[in-house]
Amino acid sequence: MNPKLTRRRFIKGVIASGAAAASTSLWYSVSGQNRPAGSVERLLSINVNGQVRRVDVSPQETLAHTLRYKLGLTGTKLGCNRGECGSCTVLADDVNIYACSTLTHEVKNKAVLTVEGLRAADGTLHPVQAAFIEELSPQCGFCTSGQIMSAVALLNTNPRPTREEARQALSGNLCRCGAYDHYLNGVMRASGQLS
Amino acid sequence: MTFMHIGKDFTPPDVEGKVTGTARYAEDFRRDGMVFARLLTSPIPSGRVVSIDASEALAMPGVVGIFTADDLPPSAPPANPALAKDFITYVGQPILAVAAESEEIAEAAIERIAIEFERRPFVVDPLDTLVEGGPDPYPMGNTLIREGAAAAAGTTASGTAVGSIKWTRDQIASFRAGRFPTGAPWGEEWAYGDVDANFAQCTTVIEEPFVTIGLPHHSLESRTGMAYWENGKCYFHGSLQSQTVGHAQLARMVDVDPANLVFINENTGGGFGSKIFPYPMMAVTGRFAKALNRPLQLRITRADEFYIGSARSGMQGWIKVGLRDNGRVGAVDIAIIGDAGSGGGASGSSAAEHVSIMYQPEAMRYRGMSLYTNTTPRGAQRGPGQNEMAAVLSPIMDKAGRQAGLDLVELRRINAPGPDALIGPRQGTISSSYYPQAIDQAAELFGWEAKKALPRQISATKVRGIGVGEGYHSAGASGYDGLLRIAPDGKIHLHTGVGNLGTYSYAAVLRAAAETLQCSWENCVIEHGHGENHLPHSTYQGGSNTIFTETRSSHVAALDAIRKMKQIAAADFGGAVDDYSIGGERVFLSSDNSKGYTYAEVAQKAIELGGEYSGQVFAEDLNDTTKRSVQAMQGTGLIAAAKDTLPKTGTTPGFAVAMVEIELDTETGKFDILDYTGIAECGTIIHPKGLRQAMNGGGVWGFGMAAYERHVYDPQNGLPANVGLYQAKPPTYLDVPLHMKSGATDMPDPQSPVGSRGIGEPSQGCAVAALMSAISDALDGHLFNRTPVTADMILNHIAQNDFNTGDLKTNTF
């Protein structure tokens, strides 16, 4: 840590950068006092949803943890926290990744996009979001953010996928409710192939 | 009947939050000063805690406390304790919780706790405890017994206890070999008709053993609770399927007066039966928070979710079915040993009931028992009993049908439950049935006749199979409360205690109130998900129960509102109450519609009049939860609250039929589902998109039960071998068909004001049954007699390394 950065100033910085999760940041920062000797805390600047956010990140911290508990971006869900389900899917430089299995330090030079960053500046929903509403794609909704991010990644590279291509692209996203047919309909609608 | 809202799609208000990430689940809530709790769970399958040394853990910076079984009211087996001490009965059972300033510290602290255990014998296969001299899962035995006298005397909390049941080695050997064990004792039995006489009249009689293996619920949101106490009130953010039905139970669990419990649960990340009612760890969340006087969150891991997130019971059984020469099922004899895990109950009787309703046997006998094992506790999972029975029954009935020379769909038509169908041991009636029409609709949409004519051999290594299956669950109750409030601004606030478990039923059922009130949906505001939204006592969300039950309570609340509005109008404009009508969100004199009030005006009048019109007075038969909500809203508008006392007779059924076409690869044992067609028979369609979701989601669950999901335990150590999502694997995108077809008969049930019944359970049963039927068909009618049927089993069969059905086991191999 920068020796000039006192813990107090450090915490204030985190709070300023993540107001939605202020109280959480405080508690996690306090917890940092107890980390084993030799571990390093870092104040990172990461680009999330087009904004540069300054945040305290421990070396072993996952991106899902940073997003949810330090930046207040709880749209990214943790279904398993171990790379099995896809609920934590976000984009890093347009590539869909499992945020639970990615260290935050790995994305410090990348643009991270979460479900909260999909709306246009005027509040308009992203076409995938609008299509998922139209198709009533989600059931319980816990996997939905991940499904959306994988769909966005697909359509960025393949704007008119076949249904088969779509299911392959989304196959890393589990839906325990079994809403697959409805998510695929959403992808096909978002790509203008279903009216 | 023409409806304004029923049968039309709408956008439930919570969908946008789900696609934008703003929908909040229990774990998304934080409070200043919140601490994090983690569970220490048992590494042994059976034993007790001798001592706990937490001194090192408690000395760690950031650790704020420990909570053990001693901090909870005592509980006795077979109750599933929130924290175990004297009776550890499965690996993964919670023993204590540690709270700290972060989850990481709590986890590190758990590593520093020393526990001395005493081991006891354990068992994972029900038949291994049933055999004389076999180990018992509890020191006092292996089966649930009901102690009516003890319950009456208050000496056992639930009237249940653990007792013992044993069979001889010969009886066990006979059952393992697929034969009925002569002279063996059972825990429960029922019968109707003369079974032996009816078998004597059957021309086709087959006997088959079967096994279904338990499987975890694996709700995607691992269960989480966050509680804090303020001014004597407990605020609890939880994850349940139901919102208000478990309120009093949760209040007892966290030790607070129900009036001082605020339960908040706007979204739930799946439940599938495992979260219908409050579950044990919620007691830890609430009480630990109180003990520490700090907000506390207890979230469990994915692995913990396998252990304590509940699971379906497995069952091991034997069935004898007789067909008369006209194809009618003349008699059924069935025996089921259910695996209740380390707690909960097995579902043998429900499984037998499925046979009784779906095939209408002239005579039937059921014998069963529920045995404990040292495996995860079991609970309701999507059609418990019925759906696993549907899975193994379908190929067995196909075999009987083939022997009798019947087409498989024709066999179902001949025996289909119609409106006069009878169900279960008491042969009770049902409210209605259009199931025969559902079979015809499915056959047409699927193209059964055309597919039947297709060649079975597709290529040198690919064979086709087609199958049909049926699902059933009771689908509705009565006696719950409806509540709504018309505000002076004309907004109609529809209050519901229905939980938001992902089916949108919480919103769909309120359409019945809007329908009765003849009001626009846009003018309605849904109040749900938060105790401070003043919610009524609503039914539980489980067992396909919500749609029928809660459209009725919505309807009666709307009728109460209309009565009050007409009374107010009649008092002011003259004439009798019956001279008034509603329409266009006005109440008016039928003969002169200029005389009347808008809903906004009548709400203002209700406030001025007070009394029953604005909630100062209310019906005595309302539940306490509803009464509290009415009292909290008194004077804020026209308050309508009523208990559903509409006539209800017989069982309300939900039926579904499915047809499946697969292409099976004889070199890999894998198959692709080429066609899936599911038809619901759930009365009038209330919400078309919601119904498609229910049918298709249930279909995916059916595929999982048929081919992928199961418990596997190591019999040497009692350890589960597959705690992960990738091991007890729910189907993925690649395991389901590219398109799923569904439909519904859309014919009204006379006991629902809008004609609707539920479908959540049958939607899985029909799918698993049809897929099992198709797998059997692809393999020339071979019976595996079990679920799941995995690729290795199929390959072994093709390679003629046939499974010996005498080795059928649940939980292990």
Ligand code: FES
């Ligand atoms: S939470 Fe990341 S894959 Fe499950």
Ligand code: FES
């Ligand atoms: S919508 Fe519930 S897990 Fe996908």
